[in-house]
Amino acid sequence: KGLRVSDKGFLNTAVLRSEITFIDGDAGVLRYRGYPIEQLAVQSSHLETAYLLIYGSLPSKAQFQVFHDEVMHHSVIHSDAEQFFRSFRYDAHPMAMMTTALAYLGSYYSEANPSLQGQNLFTRGDAASLAIMDKQIYRLIGKATTLAAMAYRVRQGREFVTPPTGLSYTGSFLYQMDHLGQENYAPNPVLEKALDVLFLLHADHELNASATTVLQTGSSLVDPFSAVAAGCASLYGPLHGGANEAVIRMLISIGKPENVPAFIEAVKKREKVLSGFGHRVYKTSDPRSFIVRKTADEVFKITGRDDLLDTAMALHDAAMKDEYFIKRKLAPNVDFWSGLIYRAMGFPNDYFPVLFAVPRVVGWLAHWRQMMLQSGGVKIWRPRQIYVGPGKRDYVPVDERI
Ligand code: CMC
Numbered sequence: 001k002g003l004r005v006s007d008k009g010f011l012n013t014a015v016l017r018s019e020i021t022f023i024d025g026d027a028g029v030l031r032y033r034g035y036p037i038e039q040l041a042v043q044s045s046h047l048e049t050a051y052l053l054i055y056g057s058l059p060s061k062a063q064f065q066v067f068h069d070e071v072m073h074h075s076v077i078h079s080d081a082e083q084f085f086r087s088f089r090y091d092a093h094p095m096a097m098m099t100t101a102l103a104y105l106g107s108y109y110s111e112a113n114p115s116l117q118g119q120n121l122f123t124r125g126d127a128a129s130l131a132i133m134d135k136q137i138y139r140l141i142g143k144a145t146t147l148a149a150m151a152y153r154v155r156q157g158r159e160f161v162t163p164p165t166g167l168s169y170t171g172s173f174l175y176q177m178d179h180l181g182q183e184n185y186a187p188n189p190v191l192e193k194a195l196d197v198l199f200l201l202h203a204d205h206e207l208n209a210s211a212t213t214v215l216q217t218g219s220s221l222v223d224p225f226s227a228v229a230a231g232c233a234s235l236y237g238p239l240h241g242g243a244n245e246a247v248i249r250m251l252i253s254i255g256k257p258e259n260v261p262a263f264i265e266a267v268k269k270r271e272k273v274l275s276g277f278g279h280r281v282y283k284t285s286d287p288r289s290f291i292v293r294k295t296a297d298e299v300f301k302i303t304g305r306d307d308l309l310d311t312a313m314a315l316h317d318a319a320m321k322d323e324y325f326i327k328r329k330l331a332p333n334v335d336f337w338s339g340l341i342y343r344a345m346g347f348p349n350d351y352f353p354v355l356f357a358v359p360r361v362v363g364w365l366a367h368w369r370q371m372m373l374q375s376g377g378v379k380i381w382r383p384r385q386i387y388v389g390p391g392k393r394d395y396v397p398v399d400e401r402i
Contacts, residue, residue, distance in 0.1 A: 005386050011280075015381075016215075020053060020366050021206040025281035030288065032204060033057070041291045046199035047071060047169045050141060050362040053204050054369060068169075070134075074142035075163040075172065077150075078108060085154045094354045095242070097151040099232040105143060106225030112136045113223045122372040123221070133372070136224045137365050144361045145169065148354050149176035152347075170196040173358070191345055194299045195355075198338060201288045202356050204363030206281075210235040214364040215371055219381040224368055231364045232357050238275070241356040243335040244342070246275035248308070248349045251340075257314035264315075268324045276336030277319060278328070288334040296341050303344040312340060 007013045022031040030037040033052050040049050044058075051059045051067050059067060084104055088097055106113070112132060114121040122133055142163075150160050153176075161176040167187070174187035174195065205211070214231035218224070235241035250272075254263045266272040279286055300306065316332060319325045335356075342352050371378060 003384050003386055010212075015207070015212075016371075018206065018367070018370065019056065020370060021204045021363070023206055023281050025279070025283050028282060028285040028287050030205075037201065037287055038291065041197050041200055044200065045168070046196045046203065046359060046362075047141075049200045049203055053362055053366040054137060067138075070138040071142040071169065072163070072165070072172065074135075074138040075146050077105075077143055077146050081147075081150065082160055085150045085160070088154060090155060090157075092155070094148075094151040094155070094351045095232070095236040095357065097154070098147060098354050098357055099229055099236065101147040101151070102140075102144075102232050103226055103229035105139070105147075106223050106229075109136070109139070109223075109225070112225070114221045115223070119221050121221075122224075123377055125373050133224075133369060137369070140224065140228055140361050140365060144358045145173035146176060148358050149173060151354060152177050152351060168192065168196065170199060188302060190298060190302050194295050194341065195345070197291065197295050198341065198355070199359035201291060201334060202359040204360070204366060207367075208280075209237075209240050210360065211363055211367045214368055216381045218368045218371060219378055221378060224365065227368055228361060228364050231360070235357050235360060236353060241353040241360070243275050243333070244339040244352040244356060245349050246273075247312075247335055248339040248343055248352070250275045251308040251311050251315070254311055254315065257310050260311065260314045260318050264318050264322060264324075268322075274315070274319060274325075274330070276339075277325065277332055278330040279333045282331065282333065283329040285331045286333040289332045289336060292334060292337040292341070296337050296344075299341050299344055303346075306340050306344045308343070309340060312337070 020033065022034070023029065032040060032049060033056055035044075035052065035058075040052075044052070047068055048059065048064055050071075051064060081101070081104070084101070085097065110116050112121075112135070120129075122129060146163055153160055161179045163172050164175050164179075167175055171187045171192045174192055175185065178187070179185050207215075210231040213234035214227045217230040218227040238246045250263075254260060263272060264274075267274045296309075300309070316336070319330070325331075338355075339349070339352050342355055343349070347355065
């Protein structure tokens with residue numbers, strides 16, 4: 001009674017007030033806690049930006065050192081996880097492994113489970129509660145790279161690598177992925193930096209589908225591992241974090257640049273979707289896409305030019321001057337170019353969404369923490385519906401049904 005279904009897909013519904021990320025979709029502006037993404041991408045690092053997103057201000061040297069050391073310290077995973085990963089099929093999708101593994105992590109930490117420790121475990125906001133919360137944050141950010149590396153290596157039948165000491169967050173990740181037992185192995189610094197910039201760009205994007213899922217799930221006061229796993233599941237889809245994988249599949253299917261016009265026509269007839277284009281919020285340009293495009297050139301200097309780059313550029317240029325896309329305000333989003341970088345760096349196509357999920361753990365946790373500590377406590381997210389099914393009817397035994 002009195003309810004209206006007015007906003008399918010939440011096009012125009014604000015469900016909360018947030019201090020984390022600001023987007024002006026018409027002007028193509030993205031800021032984390034007030035800092036323009038362009039400044040952070042050049043001057044900050046993924047881990048420093050993680051601190052900023054979660055705690056609200058840039059850390060002092062000492063604060064960053066503690067945060068960095070805690071995250072890296074917690075990147076190690078219980079050796080039982082090896083058995084867990086070995087139980088997946090040899091061709092399991094890495095995002096399926098990642099989603100399951102994040103939930104699995106929760107089985108280790110009963111001290112972080114409000115069902116066992118009291119439902120106000122994370123909402124109290126006292127020093128003890130904040131310390132428990134911080135620890136789960138370190139664990140999730142630290143272990144995300146380790147789980148991701150395990151998901152990569154298990155499919156290749158390779159041994160897992162214990163997280164090294166003395167490397168950066170992305171350096172440690174690349175080390176765990178690629179380390180083949182060489183003496184003095186070190187990740188390429190240009191690729192390490194490029195991945196760090198990509199991680200930073202993917203760290204948060206306000207109330208996208210996966211962050212909303214984390215909040216929806218977290219609003220029942222479930223443990224943070226379960227909430228983050230739910231976010232990861234939401235990210236998996238091709239309209240969200242799966243888009244970078246979809247872009248490469250699309251480019252492979254198009255093949256040569258001369259096939260671009262036919263593909264564009266198919267999109268206009270709605271037979272195909274131009275993956276990596278369009279955004280719910282950005283209606284001019286996605287500021288992240290320019291930084292990713294620049295990063296791509298730096299990576300290609302090391303890895304060599306990706307053979308799909310010409311097709312991607314032809315597709316980009318054709319779409320940008322076509323009336324169909326102009327009228328609908330469709331421009332490249334962060335995923336259009338990122339897949340080409342990951343491909344050039346040697347990651348398999350279906351691994352790309354994992355490279356989105358690992359840094360997005362930061363944003364999910366920032367939103368989760370903000371919700372847990374909001375004044376007035378947490379209200380469970382329970383939307384209403386308007387029932388349009390049949391009225392009351394009586395059960396008919398199976399033999400009497402016509
Ligand atoms: N290719 C062709 N047509 C499109 C596309 C596209 N990529 N995106 C939107 N349109 C059309 C859509 O058909 C609609 O046309 P019409 O008004 O004639 O029916 C119009 O543009 C408006 O689009 P919409 O679907 O109402 O927009 P939305 O805000 O609901 O969806 C989106 C946003 C990102 C899901 C959509 O643009 C899309 O599917 N893009 C491709 C997938 C993709 O690249 N996703 C990554 C998003 S950025 C990273 C992230 O946050 O995950």
